[in-house]
Amino acid sequence: MTSRPGDLNDLMSKHRPGYALPREFYTSQAMFDHDIDKVWNRNWIWVGHESQIPEPGDYFLFDYGTESLIIVRDRQGDIRAHLNVCRHRGSRVCTEGAGKARVFVCPYHAWTYELSGELRAGRDMGADFDPAKWGLLAAQVIVFQGMILVCPGDDAPPLATALEQLAPLTAPFAFEDLKVVHEARYPVPANWKLAVENYLECYHCAPAHQEYARSHTLKSPQQMAALMPALQERSAAVGLPTVELNMTGPDAIAPGADAYYRRYPLFEGYKTGSRDGEPLAPLLGSLTGFDGGATDVSIGILNFFLVYSDHAVGYRFVPRNVQETDIHVVWMVRKDAEEGRDYNTDDLTWLWHVTSQDDERIIRHNQAGVNSHFFRPGPLAEMEWAINDFYDYYKKMIATA
Template identity: 35%
Template sequence: MVSNSDLLYLLMSRKPWHSLPQPFYTEPDVYRADLRNIWQQDWIFAAPSAEFPKTGSYITLEIGEASVIVVRGADRVIRAFHNSCRHRGSRICAAHKGTAPKLVCPYHQWTYDLDGKLLWAREMGTDFDPSAHGLGLVHCREIAGMVYICLADQAPATDMLEAQAARYLGPHDVANLKVAHQSSIIEQANWKLVLENNRECYHCSGSHPSLCVTFPDDPNLVGADDSTTSNMGRAHVDRCEAAGLPAKYLIDPSERWRFVRIPFLGKGVSYTLDGKAAVSKRVGNVPFDNAGTCLFFHYPNTWNHFLSDHVLTFRVLPIGPQQTQVTTTWLVHKDAEEGRDYDLKRLTEVWTATNDEDRRIVEENQRGINSPAYLPGPYSKVQEGGVNQFVDWYCRAMHTALMGAARIAAE
């Protein structure tokens, strides 16, 4: 059994600019600590609001043992509830997504309104108070067309994120897009390896031939300041900013989230094999086709690409110590029609291939880490600064949570 003190020791034993000690990727006790200290405390990306096009549209999410319903109400507000009936605890919604006029428990048919209020429970006696038995509320926020949930009793503030998301993502009008396609894959690897792989493109030229048609793998393309930004990146940022399109590298003081807009290679304007637009209708009020892509990550579970012709969202959810679900959603202009304004295969083929390539990479990484020969290795300070930044963030978050738990235990 890995105790909190063991975890603190392991965190402090990590060498700077090195991968984590083996237990962080393999041990069930560490996985449970991740769930308890990060996944049940932070804001988690649930879905783009386009997944809730009408009243009663819902999805369900599993975060460890916590099952959550996210649903759009009759008042158009998106809310989240614990997927557990207030009668005897049965799960209410078994499907991953759907549409329902009411939320009805399949066990004894207790019926809840879309705002969580209990509407009907048969034969409960005259002293039963329905108002005291509504669904358990989960914190839920829609931020620039992106829906987040938080399982903590007290959710962290989102004011700064909301302000910057409005600036960087607002031009893409995400709330008024529609879902063109969605895919979910299971990667047989710890969730941190999935995030680590995303945070670098050191592997891209050797692993992602279709992505590299337009996506640049230069780690200095757009940096935190002009001194670390290439001429190509600086010219793109200046051009976008002059047109009113926020593009400069911006990272949260806690390093939990970041925005930056980067150019595509050559004359590329989208993630397609020929570099041309995948969708003929431009999204939102993006001023030109070759706006590159606005890259937005939010730890612990999402990275996203905002292009001139479509938007890609990625959601990571841990399933087990060495199993992770990755869901990709392609969003297009709400009036775009398949077959007229876009070809679905052409729109999705680059990232469908890239996701499968990443799955194989990450699974081989996990298999190698499982070896008794594994030792933490050094990150490239040229290519893997993003990986180190994520791992540093994870270590700080875990250390803070574990020290807080130790103080409470000592009181």
């Protein structure tokens, strides 16, 4: 458990609603440690897709800050998440990023754990030692349409209502029938909050993302609004909902317990997020055609998805240190699609590869400027409305005891 930064109340009082956060939120090591404890350890994190661990014993690690999680399918076929901390003297139990295990054996003193987390054996611990008390610490798990969400702490935001409302909107895409075909990490020397804030607004899209801006109307609210009625007709025709779900802000049940869904139009001539507008992979789920749209989906405060008619892209902004963050991008297609026949990885990943490279550059420059002692938080634009919601959630989370 980290200690509360001594000047937190004073720092929070300096934040002016409708403006960026003060400098110290992005530069203080104590603030970063507090973020990990209050935000990352106590919220739902999208760690991956169930297709990544299809058989009992299959596992992968998910690391952030000083924490590490083991995501594994146990012998009964259930997906579990364990804290990757030996209950003996704290060594990492798993040291390989992914693999297949019969049991988990700590490399330090050979304490051995079942896939379910129970301690099978603690070597030479004496007659009074009770292994039942020393299993791996468990994290909470929700599998939503194949997407694995994990909350490391005990007090998880109540997601049931949000997922219940989101489920019929995402059902036509059949997330459960996706598979991960490519992952990429883009390290950026910046605080994780600057990376999240960048994702939450498209005020920067026109000047900073030339390739993205050619196809996505999100850069221009006026153009998006003009093209929306036609998109909604096409979406309904191919089997996609046309309603918007926005549980963020004052409509959220609790910070981190929200969901968001909005389908918006691509520019004319673009069926999907590709270089030439042409399809990249087979249609997802039950869709009967391309409507020329893209869907923004978010679950909680940390998990973001962009869903086209033929593929989905997941985004995470994983904190490593106070000014070290990984932009983690995951591309998914229908599970029966074959590389070389149904999709080409280079073509599939092109747009969000170049866009993420742009993001690394602009976020890096953003942090460099925020580091200046002369930085003063400026006012947010109307197109940055989602950042205000993020700040509201964030401030409530870090203020908890």
